Amino acid sequence: MVLYIIGLGLGDEKDITVKGLEYVKKSKKVYLEFYTSLLGGSMYIDKLQTFYEKEIILADREMVESGCEEMLELSKTEDISFLVVGDPFGATTHTDLMMRAKELNIEVKVVHNASIMNAIGCCGLQLYSFGQTISMVFFSETSKPDSFYDRVKINRQYGMHTLCLLDIKVKEQSIENLLRGKKIYEPPRFMTVNQCCEQLLEIEELRNEKAYDANTECFGMARVGQDDQLIVSGTLQELVSVDFGTPLHSFIICGNMHFIEKDYYNLYNIKNLKK
Amino acid sequence: MVLYIIGLGLGDEKDITVKGLEYVKKSKKVYLEFYTSLLGGSMYIDKLQTFYEKEIILADREMVESGCEEMLELSKTEDISFLVVGDPFGATTHTDLMMRAKELNIEVKVVHNASIMNAIGCCGLQLYSFGQTISMVFFSETSKPDSFYDRVKINRQYGMHTLCLLDIKVKEQSIENLLRGKKIYEPPRFMTVNQCCEQLLEIEELRNEKAYDANTECFGMARVGQDDQLIVSGTLQELVSVDFGTPLHSFIICGNMHFIEKDYYNLYNIKNLKK
CATH class of the missing domain: 3.30.950.10 (Tetrapyrrole methylase, C-terminal domain)
Incomplete structure (x- = not known):
């Protein structure tokens, strides 16, 4: 089971890579990092949900900083996607998340994308x-x-x-x-x-x-x-x-x-x- | 008519964005920048051609540095894609290409991607x-x-x-x-x-x-x-x-x-x- 950390790029729902989209499609749950640079708010989220045909769970600052425990726990038994606007390594919190996943022996795959x-x-x-x-x-x-x-x-x-x-x-x-x-x-x-x-x-x-x-x-x-x-x-x-x-x-x-x-x-x- | 300058990211044929792939699919001709960081040679090119279902024209250093005239000329009347490994703005030559296109009043759209x-x-x-x-x-x-x-x-x-x-x-x-x-x-x-x-x-x-x-x-x-x-x-x-x-x-x-x-x-x- 894999935790996919996927960059969404800078534009709209079609700036995800083909590979990233495949991973989202096969994930049991899809989280969206929701505070470092998310724009357009619910309109953007609706577009993503429609395009992926998946429900998106919002990961706000509290969830990410308190360790994303539920998400990491699920990643042990299911494919899970964690979406980030831009590239996954734009913000310290994601580096931190990957470290926690590694400590728990969760396999992590990163899908890079454009960032500012x-x-x-x-x-x-x-x-x-x-x-x-x-x-x-x-x-x-x-x-x-x-x-x-x-x-x-x-x-x-x-x-x-x-x-x-x-x-x-x-x-x-x-x-x-x-x-x-x-x-x-x-x-x-x-x-x-x-x-x-x-x-x-x-x-x-x-x-x-x-x-x-x-x-x-x-x-x-x-x-x-x-x-x-x-x-x-x-x-x-x-x-x-x-x-x-x-x-x-x-x-x-x-x-x-x-x-x-x-x-x-x-x-x-x-x-x-x-x- | 548009000249699309499209980043391919760092991995395989599926690291192009969904938007980038749409542009490739609707382009009359597809060029691939072939010298700043292309790896895997013909194997990589074959994979791209199969995935796009399109023929790819290789743009080597001579072509890019001599101004890509044919490509720019075609862009006046057709949609053309110019593919670049990584992000389009990793190398000076592409900045140069965009400037020439602008001078010729050719519409340019850039599709960003991850770069090193x-x-x-x-x-x-x-x-x-x-x-x-x-x-x-x-x-x-x-x-x-x-x-x-x-x-x-x-x-x-x-x-x-x-x-x-x-x-x-x-x-x-x-x-x-x-x-x-x-x-x-x-x-x-x-x-x-x-x-x-x-x-x-x-x-x-x-x-x-x-x-x-x-x-x-x-x-x-x-x-x-x-x-x-x-x-x-x-x-x-x-x-x-x-x-x-x-x-x-x-x-x-x-x-x-x-x-x-x-x-x-x-x-x-x-x-x-x-x-």
């Missing part, structure tokens, strides 16, 4: 010219984590591009509800390119170590790998006010661009879009 | 802890390009892991045949983990800047994303003599490992394998 970590290559920047990826989290009045700043500074110092993964808040509780032990969740929030630009500029102003500035060349991207994908390049300041539409958004701070990369920067430039 | 750049996450190291990727090319008596050394040094200085893409020589001509204008090609060569380790040690000895040493922790990986995938961790010195079997091989030089990463390092360790 490689699909951003479609903007024309070369993947091997990227340095370390950063995560940009929502700032609050009391918390403005700026550990990303040092990474961007190092990347740019050595001419490398920086991919910024933008924060997603799904199934978060307000402090009030958390304190009261009420399982009431806030509506999901997805960071926009604009918010990312503003936070970057805010931290540069505070730190003032010239890791980047308002004129630094960047790419804003939305819905990468989907039909209505949008790519716009421009300076950090210019991208503050571009409307990228519905989530997910991604952001790239450019390092030194090679001439083909520069051609792409010009192709997608905000100035050309306005023509 | 994200699939290496399966070794348990976190993708966002990787620095810049390096390419390791075959050394010869007269040429030992060591520009990778500075990148590894920077990555390790900041605790980041380094993915090493290992050289592939397909359809290369000997200098003799090249000078005589004979289109006779050498058998394909794929760098092994062992050769990579040896070259790394050779350059460290020459440069002696302590970017890494024989005791540096590493992962050797073979056939990532395929059924007989192999992952072995160990020191650079230890991995010199491990037999990783048939190509493709990949290599990772570790930076600082987080505790879950360390668990995976131990799980795949050469010492455990020998038990």
